[in-house]
Amino acid sequence: MSNQPRQAIHDSTAPSTDTRDSRMGEGVDDRFNSRLREAFGSTPFILTKFDKFMNWVRGSSMFMLQFGIACCSIEMMHTYAIKHDLDRFGAGVPRASPRQADVIIVPGTIVSKFGPRMKRVYDQMPEPKFVVGMGSCTISGGPFQEGYNVVKGAEEIIPVDIHVPGCPPRPEALIYGVAKLQERVANGETSPVVVKPYELEEFGDLPRDELIDKLAAEIDEEDLVMRYNWADSP
Amino acid sequence: MSTELERTVPVTEEAELERLVGDRALSTDDHKNAPAFVVRPDAVQDVLFDLRDEAGFDHLSCVTAQQYEDRYETIYHLKKYDDPTQEVSVVVPTSTDEPVSQTAEPVYRSADWGEREAFDLVGIDYEGHPDPRRILLPETWQGHPLDLSYDQDKPQLVTLAEHANPLQEDHRDAETDTMFLNIGPHHPATHGVLHVKTVLDGETVADVEPDIGYLHRCEEQMCEQGTYRHQIMPYPDRWDYTANMPNEWAYARAAEDLADLEVPDYAQVLRTMGCELSRMAGHFLALGTFALDVFGDFTAIFQYAFRDRELAQDILEDLTGQRMMYNYFRLGGVAWDVPEPREEFFEKTRDFLDGLPTKVEEYDDLLTGNEVFQIRCVDTGILEPEIAKQYGCTGPVARGSGIDYDLRRDDPYGYYPELEWDVVTEDGKDNYSRVLVRMQEVEQSAKIVEQCIDLLEEWPEDDREIQSNVPRTLKPDPGTETYKAVENAKGELGIYIRADGTDTPGRFKIRSPCFHNLSTLAEMSQGEYVPDLVASLGSLDVILGEVDR
Numbered sequence: 013m014s015n016q017p018r019q020a021i022h023d024s025t026a027p028s029t030d031t032r033d034s035r036m037g038e039g040v041d042d043r044f045n046s047r048l049r050e051a052f053g054s055t056p057f058i059l060t061k062f063d064k065f066m067n068w069v070r071g072s073s074m075f076m077l078q079f080g081i082a083c084c085s086i087e088m089m090h091t092y093a094i095k096h097d098l099d100r101f102g103a104g105v106p107r108a109s110p111r112q113a114d115v116i117i118v119p120g121t122i123v124s125k126f127g128p129r130m131k132r133v134y135d136q137m138p139e140p141k142f143v144v145g146m147g148s149c150t151i152s153g154g155p156f157q158e159g160y161n162v163v164k165g166a167e168e169i170i171p172v173d174i175h176v177p178g179c180p181p182r183p184e185a186l187i188y189g190v191a192k193l194q195e196r197v198a199n200g201e202t203s204p205v206v207v208k209p210y211e212l213e214e215f216g217d218l219p220r221d222e223l224i225d226k227l228a229a230e231i232d233e234e235d236l237v238m239r240y241n242w243a244d245s246p
Numbered sequence: 247m248s249t250e251l252e253r254t255v256p257v258t259e260e261a262e263l264e265r266l267v268g269d270r271a272l273s274t275d276d277h278k279n280a281p282a283f284v285v286r287p288d289a290v291q292d293v294l295f296d297l298r299d300e301a302g303f304d305h306l307s308c309v310t311a312q313q314y315e316d317r318y319e320t321i322y323h324l325k326k327y328d329d330p331t332q333e334v335s336v337v338v339p340t341s342t343d344e345p346v347s348q349t350a351e352p353v354y355r356s357a358d359w360g361e362r363e364a365f366d367l368v369g370i371d372y373e374g375h376p377d378p379r380r381i382l383l384p385e386t387w388q389g390h391p392l393d394l395s396y397d398q399d400k401p402q403l404v405t406l407a408e409h410a411n412p413l414q415e416d417h418r419d420a421e422t423d424t425m426f427l428n429i430g431p432h433h434p435a436t437h438g439v440l441h442v443k444t445v446l447d448g449e450t451v452a453d454v455e456p457d458i459g460y461l462h463r464c465e466e467q468m469c470e471q472g473t474y475r476h477q478i479m480p481y482p483d484r485w486d487y488t489a490n491m492p493n494e495w496a497y498a499r500a501a502e503d504l505a506d507l508e509v510p511d512y513a514q515v516l517r518t519m520g521c522e523l524s525r526m527a528g529h530f531l532a533l534g535t536f537a538l539d540v541f542g543d544f545t546a547i548f549q550y551a552f553r554d555r556e557l558a559q560d561i562l563e564d565l566t567g568q569r570m571m572y573n574y575f576r577l578g579g580v581a582w583d584v585p586e587p588r589e590e591f592f593e594k595t596r597d598f599l600d601g602l603p604t605k606v607e608e609y610d611d612l613l614t615g616n617e618v619f620q621i622r623c624v625d626t627g628i629l630e631p632e633i634a635k636q637y638g639c640t641g642p643v644a645r646g647s648g649i650d651y652d653l654r655r656d657d658p659y660g661y662y663p664e665l666e667w668d669v670v671t672e673d674g675k676d677n678y679s680r681v682l683v684r685m686q687e688v689e690q691s692a693k694i695v696e697q698c699i700d701l702l703e704e705w706p707e708d709d710r711e712i713q714s715n716v717p718r719t720l721k722p723d724p725g726t727e728t729y730k731a732v733e734n735a736k737g738e739l740g741i742y743i744r745a746d747g748t749d750t751p752g753r754f755k756i757r758s759p760c761f762h763n764l765s766t767l768a769e770m771s772q773g774e775y776v777p778d779l780v781a782s783l784g785s786l787d788v789i790l791g792e793v794d795r
């Protein structure tokens with residue numbers, strides 16, 4: 013308030029002086045203590061393996077890819093949004109570009125036309141990268157398992173670290189899945205290598221058969237293609 | 247009362263139709279919903295022109311294609327925008343060896359995508375079609391999946407050619423100075439997996455072509471494999487997955503019409519209430535994502551919208567046990583009554599409704615009253631009503647262009663005719679109007695829910711029948727066909743079912759409102775700036791699960 017004497021303003025600087033004093037005082041100021049600091053004891057140094065430290069960092073700050081496919085993505089949005097707020101767990105910053113993301117949540121049904129695109133998006137993410145499969149569709153094709161156009165699970169195309177079952181999984185379930193992933197990442201566990209039957213290949217490299225001969229006039233030799241052998245699908 | 251039809255539309259009697267079609271009709275067919283005329287494949291345009299211009303059937307609601315043992319068949323389901331209870335179907339059989347039929351595209355623009363889909367899935371060729379390509383499946387697909395002889399186990403090949411770098415040299419046109427740009431299928435502004443092929447002239451959009459099918463989950467095939475009684479109902483929830491429950495009504499309405507089932511009044515009230523709550527949830531999401539699209543507002547409006555959507559979902563979860571995929575309808579009724587203690591449920595719902603006016607005000611302050619928002623939306627993405635009708639637009643998109651068309655009032659079902667509410671229309675024809683329509687529809691839905699709650703509360707205890715008597719296995723008579731539509735959150739969602747005497751449908755066709763609304767994107771955005779294209783796309787509020795089915 014401007015009609016107050018200047019003295020009042022002068023007074024108000026007192027607390028910060030106190031803080032400064034206490035900061036410079038002996039020992040460590042309580043206010044700057046954290047649980048972590050307590051754990052370290054009096055010396056603020058720790059000895060750890062670099063890998064371990066990196067894993068811990070990775071698990072504690074995950075950048076998710078903003079990636080929506082089907083119905084599950086609506087529940088995924090709820091997970092990011094108010095009330096569930098995935099950000100509380102250090103994993104809530106959706107990135108629009110795959111080149112800035114380390115986790116991809118695959119939220120929905122993958123169909124033949126989308127398979128190659130998803131593979132491409134996954135390939136564009138920098139290593140190390142992790143995949144959370146959300147919903148039954150990414151496990152087996154879910155309710156559409158018998159469809160002529162539906163890929164029978166995300167693992168047919170990319171490796172998946174965590175499967176969250178449900179149709180759609182509740183936001184709580186997705187949070188649990190992400191938390192589990194963080195735990196695994198922090199522990200340095202890697203996911204098992206899976207067989208990926210559907211790969212992006214150059215058309216010219218495919219073994220010739222009836223289908224290839226038929227399409228030879230339409231597709232260039234160098235074009236990338238994905239071949240679905242439905243009969244071999246689970 | 248506003249829910250009554252005030253318009254007087256001349257009714258075209260069946261006799262008059264017969265006279266109009268004359269001897270071009272090879273025979274008549276008996277569909278449960280409408281008279282059907284069987285015409286020769288080369289007389290399609292002739293007959294349709296007459297029906298449109300002479301009898302006023304200005305709405306091609308749906309194009310259904312199917313294969314029988316001995317022939318292919320295309321059905322054009324026609325309606326009138328002024329009175330959708332007046333319907334007529336035109337059936338066009340073609341031979342199995344040479345399934346060629348004349349295109350209806352010159353008569354109705356909406357036949358463009360409709361026939362492309364029919365070609366893609368069933369394999370009928372449309373002579374004279376301006377763009378006879380596949381629409382849902384990849385260009386390189388072999389065979390037509392809803393064809394009777396289709397072998398699902400054959401390998402298929404899909405290319406990634408469209409994903410060439412958009413900035414590379416050959417995407418620039420040396421003469422006209424235009425540039426080709428891919429938007430999607432993985433892009434934050436496409437609301438899922440939509441691919442928009444765009445040609446830009448500087449910042450202006452010279453040409454747009456939505457490329458769909460990235461979420462074509464074979465919904466029709468799934469429904470044809472399921473039994474009427476229980477196995478089909480879970481699928482409608484997955485069509486328009488932001489406002490799920492009204493979709494269930496589409497299937498329920500068609501199947502109940504097919505098998506002549508009654509629904510008790512009490513169940514109708516429950517259905518009406520659930521659907522309107524679900525519609526509100528869908529509109530909240532549309533508002534939130536639209537704000538995200540036009541000015542990147544992930545923090546305020548998006549979160550506000552999700553807060554309110556959560557509330558609606560909570561109530562629906564109490565009612566159905568599910569947050570999203572309710573599976574609440576049963577043929578002839580619903581699955582559960584409101585949960586006990588009833589008072590608590592009613593109170594919770596009333597609390598939500600009482601809080602709404604303040605929230606709507608908040609949205610008005612933040613969104614529609616916001617200058618930045620208005621600059622982005624007013625007078626952009628103009629959709630003229632005549633064009634909207636040509637493309638078969640319905641729902642908030644049509645109502646934002648001043649087309650007064652809402653099946654809840656015009657083709658009444660459920661408990662809607664008994665309640666007081668208004669159909670919202672806006673005359674702006676732009677992105678802004680479509681948002682306004684949605685916002686006001688939220689208020690109207692709240693009005694409906696409120697009345698339903700009152701009704702449910704006072705309903706005599708011994709009359710709370712939630713399910714009528716329905717045989718354990720439904721086997722409608724072979725050859726029965728019907729096409730019924732309801733108003734879901736995006737517009738007219740229609741279902742065509744043909745029974746073949748078994749307990750699963752012989753043909754199950756979904757008429758998706760988003761599919762038709764999306765087809766207007768080019769009309770809306772040609773000549774506008776790229777950002778307006780994104781705003782227009784957002785204001786159409788397409789849900790890819792419903793576009794691709």
Ligand code: SF4
Pocket residue numbers: 082083084085119120121146147148149150154155178179180181484
């Ligand atoms: S798992 Fe269920 S909810 Fe999720 S995408 Fe598949 S069908 Fe939709």
